[in-house]
Amino acid sequence: xxxxxxxxxxxxxxxxxxxxxxxxxxxxxxxxxxxxxxxxxxxxxxxxxxxxxxxxxxxxxxxxxxxxxxxxxxxxxxxxxxxxxxxxxxxxxxxxxxxxxxxxxxxxxxxxxxxxxxxxxxxxxxxxxxxxxxxxxxxxxxxxxxxxxxxxxxxxxxxxxxxxxxxxxxxxxxxxxxxxxxxxxxxxxxxxxxxxxxxxxxxxxxxxxxxxxxxxxxxxxxxxxxxxxxxxxxxxxxxxxxxxxxxxxxxxxxxxxxxxxxxxxxxxxxxxxxxxxxxxxxxxxxxxxxxxxxxxxxxxxxxxxxxxxxxxxxxxxxxxxxxxxxxxxxxxxxxxxx
Numbered sequence: 001x002x003x004x005x006x007x008x009x010x011x012x013x014x015x016x017x018x019x020x021x022x023x024x025x026x027x028x029x030x031x032x033x034x035x036x037x038x039x040x041x042x043x044x045x046x047x048x049x050x051x052x053x054x055x056x057x058x059x060x061x062x063x064x065x066x067x068x069x070x071x072x073x074x075x076x077x078x079x080x081x082x083x084x085x086x087x088x089x090x091x092x093x094x095x096x097x098x099x100x101x102x103x104x105x106x107x108x109x110x111x112x113x114x115x116x117x118x119x120x121x122x123x124x125x126x127x128x129x130x131x132x133x134x135x136x137x138x139x140x141x142x143x144x145x146x147x148x149x150x151x152x153x154x155x156x157x158x159x160x161x162x163x164x165x166x167x168x169x170x171x172x173x174x175x176x177x178x179x180x181x182x183x184x185x186x187x188x189x190x191x192x193x194x195x196x197x198x199x200x201x202x203x204x205x206x207x208x209x210x211x212x213x214x215x216x217x218x219x220x221x222x223x224x225x226x227x228x229x230x231x232x233x234x235x236x237x238x239x240x241x242x243x244x245x246x247x248x249x250x251x252x253x254x255x256x257x258x259x260x261x262x263x264x265x266x267x268x269x270x271x272x273x274x275x276x277x278x279x280x281x282x283x284x285x286x287x288x289x290x291x292x293x294x295x296x297x298x299x300x301x302x303x304x305x306x307x308x309x310x311x312x313x314x315x316x317x318x319x320x321x322x323x324x325x326x327x328x329x330x331x332x333x334x335x336x337x338x
Contacts, residue, residue, distance in 0.1 A: 040100050040278050044075035047268075048093050049105040050086025051172060055201035056219035056304070057086075060136055060266050061105045063298050067289035078105075082199045085173040086110030087121060094123035098273035103282065104129065106269045109176045112321035116329045117175045117336055125322070131314040132268040133283045135290070138304035139239040139263055140181055142252060143223060143232040144215040145208055153236050153255035156215065160191035168194040170204040170216040174336040177264055178204075180325070181217035181238060183332045188257045208232065219264040220245060220303025239263050245303040265307070265321075267314055279311055 047065050049057045061078050069076040081089035090110040096102035111125045123129075142153065150156045160167050169185075171178035174197045186193055196213050198204035201222040207213050209231050217238065224245060226232040236252040237243045240261045252260040268286060270279055287308040289295050299306050309317070328334075 038277075040281065041072060041074040043101060044077050045072075045100070046077050046079050046102050047105045048079050048081055048089045048102060050081055050083070050089035050107065050110055052080050052082040052200035052202055054222055055172065056138075056221035056264065056302075057105060057107050057266060059221040059302055060299065060304060063295060064135055064286060064289050067292055067295050068285050071285055071288060083173070084118075085114060085175040085179075087114050087118065087123075087175075090114075090125070091122035093269070093271060094128035096271050098130075098271040098275075100270065100274055100278035100282070102271065103132070104269040104271075105135075106267045108265050108321065109173070111267075111269070111318055113177060113180060113325045113329070114175050115322055116326035117334065125318060128272050129269040130272050130274050130279055131311045131318060132270060132279055133286050133311065133314050134307040134309045134317070135266045135268060135286065136299055136304040137263050137265045137307050138220050139237040139243050140178065140217045140219055141223060141227070141237050141243075141246065141249070141303075142181075142185075142215065142217050142235045143208065143227065144235060145211050145213075146230060146233050147211065148214055148233070150235070152250075153252060153257065156235060157189045157191060157256070160189070160193055164192050165194065167214045168196045170196050170198055170208055170213040172201050172204055172218070173197050173199060177262065178217045178219075179336075180328060180332070180334060181262070183334050184260065184328065185217075185252075185257070187332050188260060205232070222302075224303045243303060245300070265317075266304075267309075283311060 047061055049061050051057045058080060065076040065078055081092055086107050087110050090104060093102055093104035114121060115125060144150060150159055169182045171182060179195060182195055201218055204216055205223060205226065208216050223232060227234045234246060234249045236250050236255045237246060238252055238260065240251065240253060242249065242251060268282060290306045290308045296306050
């Protein structure tokens with residue numbers, strides 16, 4: 001006598017088995033992430049940044065890396081991968097293993113500007129990265145060689161109009177925020193100056209002080225000391241409000257170019273797929289470091305302002321900045337090769 005089976009029984013049994021397998025698979029997948037997060041970091045962590053030593057990204061990166069290393073009891077190594085306004089470093093991290101050991105020390109250029117400027121990028125800042133947190137924000141400063149016969153922004157505009165196409169300005173690379181600042185200056189002031197790109201703030205600043213270029217916009221960390229020593233003359237800051245570090249220096253907007261307002265920002269990002277517990281751990285360690293008095297003092301001392309956010313808030317900032325700079329690039333007609 002055979003055993004009778006309800007006609008719906010095979011299908012129900014199959015669904016039950018499938019659901020059980022999915023649950024087992026999900027539990028199995030979750031285990032490595034939790035275990036990895038608990039053990040992390042078990043070896044040195046690399047902070048990859050897209051500019052050479054001495055620039056704003058390098059200075060800020062080394063400040064926070066040193067404190068995070070102290071907190072975690074594991075080496076945090078700064079690796080400089082300069083070139084293409086940080087795009088080379090960004091692509092390297094985007095293609096790295098999402099295990100928490102290769103972190104991108106991001107800067108506004110490669111994350112928010114390059115997507116609208118370079119026709120072919122080896123990464124997508126929204127698809128290929130998991131935001132961790134902001135590190136700091138700060139104004140750029142318009143500086144000139146001390147021998148240039150200008151005392152303010154209006155003088156610089158007048159001189160540029162007298163020498164159309166002859167005055168040049170430096171940037172830390174094509175597509176950088178410093179490049180866009182120069183092009184925005186040309187657009188708003190109705191002048192034509194020539195862009196001279198470098199592979200970072202240090203070589204650009206050295207050529208400015210040597211008189212090879214007339215002016216440049218740069219973030220405050222690498223140039224504050226040169227301004228205070230008189231090797232560069234600061235004409236204006238790029239934010240809507242004056243910088244507490246340089247209170248005597250007016251804003252570009254109040255100097256005759258209303259609407260000229262932007263800041264540089266830096267943050268940490270991991271490759272997409274990095275386990276969320278590791279992202280949260282990095283976020284917490286960075287937040288703890290930024291609260292430390294000596295870290296805050298050093299960051300404020302170079303003209304930036306510490307800024308700690310949730311991963312979600314940093315992601316929202318990135319999306320809004322991408323949209324903002326896309327409009328600027330289109331309005332200014334800025335184009336680069338690559």
